[in-house]
Amino acid sequence: MRVIALLACLGLGWFAGLASAYFWPSLLPPEPVPARISQAEEAVKARIRDPFSAHFRGLKEYKTADNSYVCGFLNARNGMGGYTGWSGFIHMMPQNIVQFEPQDDRIKQGDFRVDWSEKCVSRAAENPVPNLQK
16 A cells, blocks of 8 residues: 555656656756857847847858858847847857848848848758757
């Protein structure tokens, strides 16, 4: 009888542990972020008005023979305190250059779209580096 009670308690504890990890994923340890992605985040934050408000998503790293690119989307506050909405950016290594998608329709967006297509979209089909950030 004690063995059955002990097994029932162990099974219940195991189930509670799985349920807590499912319903509260913040209890799980954070996944490691690749170094180049964290470098890209820092480079982008250094070039915006309010670096503490920066939110990133869809960050992916692509490599060529001599360069590395991190492509992703950024949402940050503008000078008036409102969020601007998600816009794309490209971080190029080793030059440490950040190229932002223009927010204003009056600014020519052609250059950014060409670079996005060449560095991010076409490279994704060739050989994306698996990223750990979601």
